[in-house]
Amino acid sequence: MSAMANSYPQATWRLPDRGKVAMAGLIIAESAIFTIFVVAYLFYVGKSLSGPTPREVLETPIFYTICLLSSSLTIHFAAKSLARERVGAFVCLWLLTIALGGLFLYGTAQEWHRLIYEHGLTISTNLFGTTYYSLVGLHGFHVTAGLIMLLIVAIFALAGRVRAEQSRRVEVLAMYWHFVDAVWVVVFTVVYVLGR
């Protein structure tokens, strides 16, 4: 390749970070999956042949929504702190993110418990049950997967193994977490605002 070698200044050759590109790809793919579930939810709004209906049983989870959305802020500042080598701040904000995510999951669990035991709504009760548990459950599954990944990083961080040079990887994980939060905005709008 020597004939070609001297024609290009190699130092100026910059390419995007592969971790971020791959996470962007995953987010696009996941968005398509969620789109299909959202379409199914909206298509079946009001088409259940029997009760209970969303208007009768759903309560808007405002507190837990605030928890999840603010965890986007904490993870953003956690990643930023790590990039600036402030590891202590990173660990605190990271653990706070996990706590907020965990609180959100607890909220979902409580809501499901109430729906199942007080209102008798399960996934097989009617179309509302099928679409509601599928859509909210799919999101909850993504929150759980995210929490597991956050926990793994937290374990390494508490063991003192996460330093500034890992901040790009942490940012990739933060992208995923932002995505999970953004999806909740859509799910919240569809289920608790439009769907009633």
Add this chain to the structure above:
Amino acid sequence: MSSNAITVPGVQIDEKPWVDTLHEWVTTVDHKRLGILYMLTALVFVVLGGVEALIIRIQLMHSHNDFVSPEVFNRMFTMHGTTMIFFVAMPVLFGFANYLVPLMIGARDMAFPRLNAFSFWLTAFGGLLLYFSFLGGSGLYGAGNAPDVGWWAYAPLTARAFSPGHSSDYWTVALLVSGFGSIGTGINIIATILCMRCPGMRLGRMPLLAWLNLVMSAMVLIAVTPLSAAQIMLLVDRYLGGHFFDAQAGGSAVLWMHFFWIFGHPEVYILIIPCFAFLSEIIPVFSRKPIFGYPVMVAATVCIAFVSMSVWAHHMFTVGMNSYANSFFTITTMAVGVPTGIKIFNWLGTMWGGKILFKVPMLFSIGFLFQFLIAGLTGIMLASSPFDWQLGLSYFVVAHFHYVIVGGILFALFAAVYYWYPKMTGRMLSERLGKWHFWLFLIGFHLTFDLMHIPGILGMPRRIYTYEPGRGWDTLNLLITVGTFVQVLAILLFLANLVISYFKGDRAGNDPWDAWTLEWSISSPPPAYNFASIPVVASRRPLWDLKHPEDPDSRYE
């Protein structure tokens, strides 16, 4: 096992025991080996899918035939369709992408080698799962074994009441698993192309093969995922008592059709775009001219990808939609023919005034051009919804899409195999056997699929296991089946060529076709690390620049 060592005077080469070689292949993360594994997997499944096609054709050879029962016939066309799309076409195209993309953009491997291996094994085990249904599908109920719901698996056929046992579950889970594999590979190809290019390889200088695979991978992310979502819903219905597609509880069977075809139609383009990519590399080399209209080619591809996302319901004209939907999908379907036509003109423009070498890869490419054009024309016919009401779900449609898949995709794949086999093995495929293969396959193909249009026009519906005599279908069906056997003969010659040439073919050397892209700059087969030093490129044809320093392309781009 060192006793296996062979001694050559002066040199000692340790021959590895076969267990070690097998272990290396199973645990490999090398993109070239994974590419070959993808292709070998596809080769196994193409034989299985081919046998199923033969069973279908033998059954339909004459009226009132009882070669197989109606139940077995249903399983055969379901498994044939599912196998050929998900476990032949997808893996072999991913195999080529895996093998060629890093070599062509001057990279040492894919962006995520372990994800690559993971994706391959998901695909391979997805296929195994599908075929395990022959053993495990009847479950506890003593019902039928392999899936028999058609490759669309329309609701309510897949409901528990109509599909007891596990056959539909094997179908669902196999496609879900291989779908995750496809998404992994799609992400990997995108990350490789965007982040692993060698210095100087700007997007506008990439070989068209890399460009088209980038577009294909983006489509995989958007189009395969709706199928995964629909499969999850189907599992919820079958296992958790959900009602997504359960019309008795207010669910909609038509919603499944939409979800399936939102995947199903872009899927056709996911399969054909890599074939366009092969053509865009092969035709210039055998016309001894650079590709005509490189930027237009890229733009047309992106345009096809974009438009093809909004054509899906042309598969549903016969289901009954309102006239607005019918008009919309008729117009978009016809519109997608425009960028496709541009591509055909570009390939013809590349050949125009070129010094055409009629080697086997070029023969298959020219066959592709003619057949893909005809397939496109019958596609335009079917895009017109009133015409589709008449011929939808008939053998005319079967003939149309086999013209695309066999006459288009398979011909392009044969061209690609003849073109890159020397790079992968270091040996040339036999030209003589190759020409026999080409002509026999061409004759068999046209005998089968040209004639198949006619029983469709005469009213023969698809998916019937037999028919009455005296409708004018008998002779045609017999000839179609004869054509199938001619194709089988050609495929056997091809397989023989693959094996014989591997041991006895002429040595290929680095660059047997005097080509211009980076993969031909290194030895055949390439070393594990691909490039000893990462190349630096200054134009779209780096090897031309290297061979013609007095008149490099970089002067004009």
